Amino acid sequence: MNKIKTACLAVVLTSALPLVSNVAYAEENGAGCGVGKVVMEGKSGKDAHVSAAFINMAIHAVVGPIQLFGMTSGTVGCDVTQTVSNDREKERFVASNQDSLITEIAQGNGAHLTSLASLMGVSAEDHSAFFTALQMNYDEIAVSTDVLASVHSIMQSEPRLAGYAS
Amino acid sequence: MQKKLLTLYVLLISLVFTGSSWGGEIADVDKAIERGEYDRASNLSIESEHYLKRLVLSAREKNLSSSPLWQVLIHYKPTLFFGMESQVDSPSFFLSEAGKRDPDAELMATLASFFSKKPVGTTEYEPQCRFPARYSWLKEMLAFDPAYLPEAKCDKLEEFAKAIAAQSLTVIFPSTHPNSPSSMFGHTLLRVDKEGQTDETRMLAFSVNYAAMIPQDQDMLSYTVMGLSGGFYGRFMVLPYYLKLREYGQIENRDLWEYTLNVPPEKIDFVLKHAFELAYSHFDYYFFTENCSYHLLSLLDVLYAEETLTSEFDFGWTVPVDTLKALERRGLIKDVRFYPSQARLITGQRDVMDEGEQRLALQALDSGIESTIDEIRSRDSDSQVRVLDLLTEYQRYTKVETSEETVSSKLNSEERKTLRYRSKLLIKSPKLDIQPPGPRPDYGHGSSRIGVGTGEANGVKYTDFLWRAAYHDLLDPSQGFVSNSSLSFLDVTLRKTEEQDKVELQKITIIDVQSLEPRDSFFRNTSWHSSVQLYRSDLVTDPADNWFFVAEGGSGYTYHLFEDKDDAWYGFVDAGVKHDHSRNAQRYSLFTGVSSGLILEPVNGWRVNLNGEYKVDIAGYELDQREVSLLQSVAINRNASLRFQLSKVYEDGLRADKASVSLFIYY
Structure with a gap:
């Protein structure tokens, strides 16, 4: 027992x-x-x-x-302090948040989208124009294999945003 | 050069002659230097060596190795038998072989190493860059002369500081979540806020997270073998906060509480330097004591060396929420913010929608967007926005719940179709303002509990002495805790009956977990409970020798009775094993049963639980157990409550009415 x-x-x-x-x-x-x-x-x-x-x-x-x-x-064979330069950060951000970004682009608003605007250096007063431009071109971005490049080209074709995409 | 050397010699000689004790220490210095990792024969010039000796003497004179800051930088804690030991477990964290236990030797070796360019351990960084916090503190204390000790250029460290762009520090508390067993006690991590950051762009800041390293892709065998041969390491990691948001907000559905600290920006640099030092080292992970929240404090201790934050947690366990309370007591919390989980966002979205809209979103989720879009389009465009946005959230939530590919950043075709329709509306989604479910978690009751009670069972009057190690049950004051989820760990009842003079163990609940997650038309949650208990029957007149061991669990459903209330109506199907150990019998029974009940909080602070159980044997000895109980509690204040219990029990042929009242204090 x-x-x-x-x-x-x-x-x-x-x-x-x-x-x-x-x-x-x-x-x-x-x-x-x-x-x-x-x-x-x-x-x-x-x-x-x-x-x-x-x-x-x-x-x-x-x-x-x-x-x-x-x-x-x-x-643990890799860099434990995963900080990178701003350019690489932009790429990493878009790559790891693609679904949220595309979603918010369709919705014209959101924290990920605002963060992308901030990474692209878009000033606060142009955020709304940035969101509108992306929302209008949703179809193009959604099928793109390179979301960041696609965002860039949309910005370039928009006079108000072209300056940020140079 | 000659002049400087001469001065040095003169200085050294004068030092030797000013006190005999110092003469002896020069020899110590030589030994200390030899103990250090630096290779004396390599390329330390005579000049450097003399400067080093001067630094060592100066450090001795100032007694730097026993200064509080040195203790926290190397994470020394007093051992049981005098002496010191560092909590860091990577050998490469110490420059002296004796460094783990010898603060002085480590300081000497650290000073010596600063003259070397040799990378430390497996990193590519020379000592000054590998240990920037040590370097900057010693530089300040001993006023390093760059002519003798040139400052290294640390590219990685600069990049690290630049990317982080620190402005303030925020402790993040992803709140406990009942259906995720790993998060029952909560977790804390640190975020280093960037300059100019807003609520929305805060995800771009970096987080410093301390966690146990447990590989997921290992098979069970090697996992076990490794488990037996190595040791799970706890490590600090610096990751973008958006990755943590994804993990907590979307995958685990945990609300986030963010506690911004009162740390001036100029001091943050030092914390980051120390975080950098720690990121390349590890501690052994102890789940109760040296856990995530403990070591977050041990990192912050570099700012509070004189009276460390960890000192409160060095003896006993560290419950994450208690570390928030400690920060609050020290006046270090400046601002607290709440960010809802995805599930709470969905609830918030539905709150501003009418029933037709909600039904349409569910219908589109079940039968596909294509077959529903015409009906959606018959509504005005703002209404379409609400339906499509809720549908999008539903789709994402369902994907995370059901799929293996949960967090791939790819959208599936249903999501894409929905978003395409949504984009065509060319309306920006309104922002939702979601209120926290209650007060801050650190405003909740203490995580341990002590109490005294009196009652009567089977006609015998008794007095109980009660103690629970952790954490929260359904009748404890609910403020600050996740509703309708309970976790009791080590709950002990000692009893003195009227007829006996001595106090005896009556009951130990080793663990008791209840997770009551309400279901509705979208959230198909399953509730569950499980417990392991050892108790003495209070039905027999001579309970002295009658022990029961019961391990049981059950799963079922929970529903809200009223909307906007945290009430719950639950039902379970249970199963378990009961071992009866008494003077006359040693027997087992496998049983099954049902249980059901109600939990209400009619007014703030008054909680009611009506519960019924029925158990019957399926194997082993014959068992028939029925119980109805009514429990009520009244919160006197945040850390005190009164509990009243009435129950009717029928157990294996014995029946009894029980009544008790207890007073609990939380601490």
Whole structure:
């Protein structure tokens, strides 16, 4: 009977504690080269998030509740301070927010669109003109393989915005 | 040159002769330098070496290695048996081999290293650039003379500072979310706000996030092997905030609370330099103590070395929201803002729409935009905007919920068709003003709880002493917490009955989680609960030897009773295992059952929970358990509440009426 008691306790420790400890605090999406990589490659998401949590729980069950063990520093093979120059930032921003940008272009408004305007150096009083120009040319942008280039060419053909796109 | 050298010699000799103790220290300095990583034989000129010795002596004289700032820069904490140990776990963070435990040796080695151009560890940065915070502080303290110790040009660091363009610091608290188990206690990260940033462009700022590195693409086996052989590392990462927004706002549906700190812009540079130092190192990640929120404070400690922020959390666990409270107590919070999750945005959008519009959006989601567009177009153009915008949000939300490819930045064809129709309207979408669901999370009750209660069960009167490690249950004061979600961890009841003189353990709830997420015409949420408990029956007259261990869980649905209220009506199908350990019996039962109930907050601070349960065995010993209970609580203030409980229990042939009242204090 003592064995059963021990087993009981083991079940408690290996199932309950990880649920709280790991799952509560681990930001388990922060894998590899960072969320950026994971997010941009579309490997994350709610399912992945939850399944990662369950994997972590399983690991916890094996390893113990106090501390998790994992990869070596060699695995994090990329730059941990992902800051880049403004030009590259523009590209990165558009690439990683393409869906939100196209959505907001169609809607003529939004935080991503305002942020793009800011990255392009468009001053606040021209934001509305910028949004209108993009909304009117939605079809062109939506089919474009290079959203940034397409935005550039639309700006150039709009006298009020051409100055920002040089 | 000759003159300078001569001066140096004179200075050194005079130092040697001014005090015998200093004479001894010169030899120490030599040893310290040897302990350091720098290669003496390489190319340190005699001149530099003498300057180094002067710096070392000066540092000793000023006792820099025991200064509070040095302690926080190297993350030294006192160990149990005197002495110091750094919390940083990367060997390359220390320039002295003894550096993890020896602040003085590390300081000496750091000074020595500043004369070297050799890259540190696996980075490409020479010591001055690898450890810019150490460098700038020591430079100020010891007034480095560039003639003897030339300042390195750190390109990466400059690019880093320029890209970040710091203006202020903001601590972000993605609020807890019940259906995402990983976020039950919350998380904190830091954002470095840019100059001229607005609500909308704040996503372009950089965030500094401390997290455990757990690879997702590993198979279970190697995961486990690695899990057994290595150690999950906690690391700081600097990422654009829009990536974090995507993660929290869209994928996990967590509201964001942003706490802007009272840190003057000129001080931020030093924090960033230290963040840069830490980004190339790691700590071992401890989920309860040295977690994300703890190390965010340990980063900020470089501004508050005299009285560190972490000192409150060095003993015991670190609950993220408690770190916000600590910042508030220190008067460091300047401004708090709320940003809704996508789910809350959808709710907000629907609030300004009539039923016809809402129905159309759902219909277009279910049967496709093409078959619905004519009906949508029959409405005025503002109405079309509302329908199409809600449809767009629905499509995105559904995509994230169901697809593997959740966060690819590609739009699917339904989304594209909808947006195409939307763009043709040439109307700008109105901005929504969404109010926070309640007070700031740091205005919620304390995360631990202690209490005393009195009651009667089966005719026996008793007094209870209650303690819970964390965090929040459905009857605790709801202000500042996510509604209808509860997490109790280590909830202990000690009981003294009228008939006995001693206080005995009555019940331990190891964990109890309830996530009640209401369903409606669009949100098809599933609710669930699970718990592990060990308790003594209070139905038998001699409970001394009668223990039960119960692990159970259930899933079901929750609905709102009234709109705009945080009430919930829930129903579950449950299953679990019960072990009965008594003097006469050692037996198991696998059981199944149903439970259902209501949660209301009729007026602010008065919470009511009516709950019914029925359990029956499917294997093992015969089990028949029925319980109806009415629980009520009244919040006296933010950190105190009274609870009243009435229940009728029928358990394995025994029945009882129970009543109790308890007073809880939160801390």
